[in-house]
Amino acid sequence: MIKEYVDDSLKYIKRNKKSFLLILIFSFLFLLLFLDIIFIKNFHGYFDYAINKNIGFRTFTVYIEKTPIESINEIKEIKNVTEVYGANYKSFSAKTDLNINNLDGSIDLLYGTQNITPKSLVGKSIEEVKSGEMICPIDFYPDSSIGSLKIDENRIVKPEQSLNQEFKVFYLQSIRKIVDNKVVEEEKELIKKFKIVGLYDSTLVMNFNNQCYITPNDMIELQDSLNPPMDDTHPFSFLHVVVDKEENVEKTMRILQELGYMVDTETNATIDKEVVTTLTILSNTFFVLIIGAILLILRNYLNKKIKSEAKYMGILRACGYNKKQVILRELMGNLTLLLISIIISLFFVSIIFLILEKSLLIFLTYIGFKVTNHKGLLFILALIVILISIIMQIFIIRKSLEKTISNILKEE
Amino acid sequence: MNNKLIELKYLKKNYETINEKIEVLKNINYVFEKGKLYAIKGHSGSGKTTLIKILGLMDNPSSGEYYLFDKSITNLKDKEASLYRMKHIGFIFQDYNLNPYLKASENIIVPMIINKEINKTDRNKIANKLLKEFGLEERANHFPKELSGGEQQRIAIARALANDPDIIIADEPTGNLDAENEKIIFKFLKNLAYKGKCVIVVSHSEEILEYADISLILENGILTEGQR
Secondary structure (H helix, E strand, O other): OHHHHHHHHHHHHHHOHHHHHHHHHHHHHHHHHHHHHHHHHHHHHHHHHHHHHOHHHHEEEEEOOOOHHHHHHHHHOOOOEEEEEEHHHOEEEEEEOOOHHHOOOOEEEEEOOOOOOOOEEEEOOHHHOOOOEEEEEOOEOOOHHHHHOOOOHHHOEOHHHHOOOEEEEEEEEEEEEEEOOEEEEEEEEEEEEEEEEEEEOHHHOOOOOOEEEEOHHHHHHHHHHHOOOOOOOOOOOEEEEEEOOHHHHHHHHHHHHHOOOEEOOOOOOOOOHHHHHHHHHHHHHHHHHHHHHHHHHHHHHHHHHHHHOHHHHHHHHHOOOOHHHHHHHHHHHHHHHHHHHHHHHHHHHHHHHHHHHHHHOOHHHHOOOOOOOOHHHHHHHHHHHHHHHHHHHHHHHHHHHOOHHHHHOOOO | OOOEEEEEEEEEEEEEOOOOEEEEEEEEEEEEEOOOEEEEEOOOOOOHHHHHHHHOOOOOOOEEEEEEOOEEOOOOOHHHHHHHHHHHEEEEOOOOOOOOOOOHHHHHHHHHHHOOOOOHHHHHHHHHHHHHHOOOHHHOOOOHHHOOHHHHHHHHHHHHHOOOOOEEEEEOOOOOOOHHHHHHHHHHHHHHHHOOOEEEEEOOOOOHHHHOOEEEEEEOOEEEEOOO
C-alpha cells in the first residue's frame, strides 16, 4: 500500500510544477544547511587536530636569569614537562645542494630529541642519529614553496630516493676582525655534509614536508656559527618548554611563574580566539536560520496543501480510508518531496565537497588533516528534519481530518 | 426472497449546544432494500445530511440501531466503519472532487488501493471496465481538468463503484450539472439499482422522482414514504 502512496506522490510531483519549485527551494536550503554543518565540524575539527598534533600549542618560552644548565635541570623536574631547550635552537632554515625533482633544496632543520621527534617509519630513530645525520619526512619536498603548501605531487621525493641521500648544507659563519682598532664582522659560507638516515610521517606532528630533525649538537653548531654567544657560561636567555598535553600548559606556566621565571603566556602556536568565536557564532546562527526557514516553509506548504486537499481527504474517508490510511497517504506524499530534496542536496554536497577536496583544500592533506563531509551527521540531521516534519504533518492532518466529512457534504 | 439491506430501528440523532438540545433525527424506523432507488427529499435543515452521514457510517446515531445485512453496526470504531464503507458503501457527491493530478483511470483506482482483495492487475481491469461502462474508455488518460462536468461526475460514480459496494449514497449528484447530464446520471443510478444495488439519492431535483422506486420525505427529523 505504501508503494502505491509513493507512486501517487511521484505522479503528483511530476505533474505539479509547484512541486518542482518547492523541491528546488528545499534542495537549496538543505544544501546550505549541510555545507554549514560540514564547515562547522571541519573548522572545529581542524583546531582540535592542530592542538593535538602541533607541538607549538604546547610549547612556550621562558626567560632565564640563572645559567641554562641550572634552569633546564630545574624545569625538567616539573611534572608534564617533556623537553626544554634554548629558544634560539628551535629551527634553522638551510639551503642545500639537494636538487632532486627540480626542487630548490630548501629545508628547515629542527631540534631533534627523543621526546619531541616522532618515531621513524623507515631507517634510524632520532636517538640513533649521530652528527651529520638527519631524519626527514617520508613525503620529502625540499623546496622554498612549501610555506604556501603548494605541492606538486609529482615532484615529491620518494623514500627510495631520499633515504641515505647525502648532501651539503650551506650555512654562514660570522667572523669578527679588528681592523684599524675597530671590530668588523664578516660572513663566511661554510658547508656541512649530512645524510638522511630515517624517515618520519610529517602529518603526525603537522610539520611541513621539508622539516628534518638533526641532533641538538648539530643544531647548536649551525646556529652559533652565525650568532656566536657573547657569554660562554650564559649563551642564551630564553628557553622553549615543551609540555606533554595542551591542557597542562597553563598549569605548568603557573608553576614556572611560582619558581620565579618570567613566562610568555602565549604558546608558540596560537589560535585567534576572536576569529574562532565570531566564525562559530556566525555559522551557528546561519544553521539555526536555515533550519528555521526549512521548517517555516514546510509548515506553510503543509498548511496550504492540506487545506486545499481537505475535500479530497474527505473523499478518501468516504471511499473507506481510515484516519491512519489518510494520514499515511498524505505523509508519504510530503515525505517523498522532502526526501527527493534531501537526495538532490546530498548529491550536490558530494560534488562540491569533491571539488573542494581535490583543489582548494588539498593543502590540508599535506599537514595530515583530512577534510570530511560528515555524511553520518548529515543523515542524522536529515532524519531529525524528517521526524519534525512527520510530527508537524500528523498534527496538521489530524486537525484537518476532523472536518473532512463536513467539507464534502453540504451542511444543512 | 429477503432483499433487506439496511434496517434503521428507533434511530435518533441529537446535537447539543450550550443552551439547547436539537433533535435532528427522530425515531427513524426504515428498511432499505437491494435493487431499489430511493429518493430522499426534504427542506434545508430537515436532517438529510445527518441521515446520509449515519447511513454512510461517517457518524454515529445518538440512539437506536443500524443493521446491515441483519448485523448491528451501530457505533463502530473508525477502523471498522472505514472497512465497512470500503466494502459496502459508495459515495457520490455534488462536487466531483477528483484528484486533479491523477488521470481518470487513476482516480478510479484510488479506493481499490486499500482493498486487499483486489490486486494491481485487477485494479486496472476494473477501472477500464468501469470506464467502458460509463462510455469514458477514451478518456482514461485524461486529467479531470480536460473533462466536462458530466464526464467528471461519471468518473466520480465509477470511483464510488470501484470496490463493488452494495449501497450507493448520492448527495445532490446532479447539483452542478445541466438537464441533459442530469438525465444521464440519473439513468446510470437507475441502472445500478436495476443491477441489484441499493441506491439512495438526496436531491432537490424533481427529475429524480421519475427514476426513483421509492420517494422518501424527511421533514423535521421524521422519515416517511412519499408519493412517487
